Amino acid sequence: MGTIRFREVVKTYPGKQPVIALDRVNLDIGEGEFVALLGPSGCGKSTLLNLIAGFEEMTSGALSFNGGTVDSPGPERAVVFQEAALLPWLTVEQNIAFGPSVQKRPRAEYEPKIRELLRLVGLERFAHSLPSQLSGGMRQRVGIARALVMDPKALLMDEPFGALDAQTRMSMQQLLLDVWQSLGTTVLFVTHDIDEAILLADRICIMSARPGRITREITVDLPRPRSVDQLTDPAFIRHKAAIMAEMREAQKEHA
């Protein structure tokens, strides 16, 4: 349930000057693990995530989810997009209900669940608002609720908090920690924020660009449950220093 495996995965975008976005990437993510992908802009983080999501096809290699191949998007691999990507003509509630309703699940089953999720993300009073009436953070919470309502085996999150201000970002990180700690789904989380990666992840995969590769994997052994208060803990700072050193190292090797 929820394992992800990349074996020598290559992704090339064709064109006049083909772009090798991923070059022989290997990655194993275990059941219930929280993995952060950390790297500079353009190194192929989104490409990697889009491959597991089923949005794009790899050029060569092997990619599996729960031991099976990935050939199209599906609700067991829920995606949270950077700009939420909510449907603007649907209310908050309708956006969350979209998945269950296209899956023809009985309304009586998912309606109570939506109510519970709205409460969990603190948006009960906004059930009937349109996305355009919400702040960025609130929209992103709808995006998370929309993913969770499908009981996904993995959550794929592509810089979900990248567009938010620092304060909102922290409250979203806390929300995600709380949700994940109670659900235990596998999470692949793309970010270029080191603090965010350390705070959230069990393991951080550092990527480098040109060619896009995973150059380092770092295990974060901060105790759980975690909270945003830990951002200033000495243990946290030590981790950060170590990771920055590794990143500098990785950069030198690939320069």
Place this chain on the structure above:
Amino acid sequence: MNDAPARALDAAPVPAAPKVKSRGLFPAGRTGAAMRAALLPVLVIVAWQLAGSGGSLAGGVLPTPDRVWDAWVVWAFGPQGMGLNPYSGTWLSNVLFSSMRVAQGFVLAMAIGIPAGVMIGWSRAVSGTVDPTIQLLRPIPITAWLPFSIAVFGIQDMGAIFLIALGGFYPVVVNATHGARDVDRNWIRAAEMMGASRFDVLRRVVLPAALPAIFTGLRIGLGIAWTAVIVSEMVAVKSGLGYVLWDAYYVGRMDVVIADMLSIGAMGLLSDRLIVTVEHWALRWRRLQSASR
């Protein structure tokens, strides 16, 4: 949670109407705007009236506004069947003839144009099969189709409806195509990731996302539909505003010609308002969006 709902509440209410300073002649607000809008037409009518003498100008060709008004009153409310004035009392029925043709032709244009456009924009296969043909036929002006239409349908309603449907079809299909093609890729991806089938994506994402463009196409198409009905009535049908227009010109009734032109304009405006009203309702979500941006 720090980004409290309260923040969005602050943003949600529609901002108070900005204070409009009255500028120059007119008072602020709606009344002033209406007065400003009416200024030019009133000036034109007054100048037109003053330029004429004895009920006409330009050497007797053009009637003055009062004559046009009188002609319209007889046309609209006069007793029917008076031998001397064949137009007397026939305004409403002619307006209805033309409007019905526009309605029928335009419904046809929508019924074919919207699904066709959405499919062309959504599916590369459909686009490759159908779009080149449409682009090939589109440069042929509807007026050039007139002989074809008369030859095929004869001098009757079907010919007019065919022209209207054809003229309205092009802008509808082209705009629907653009709307369906420009759908945010992440909306489609999000729907697919939630388990939507290709048909779900078409119906629940592509179609609503294309609606704003579709309405643009409808408004343009409706304008062309009115052009088409007038042209075909002038040439190929024996009733309606277009028929009266040409017939009145032929017998030298320029007062009726101008009253007819203004009637066509009024009907065009009215039908456009109708679409705008539907658009307003169908795109409520967009109004809220622009109000909050």
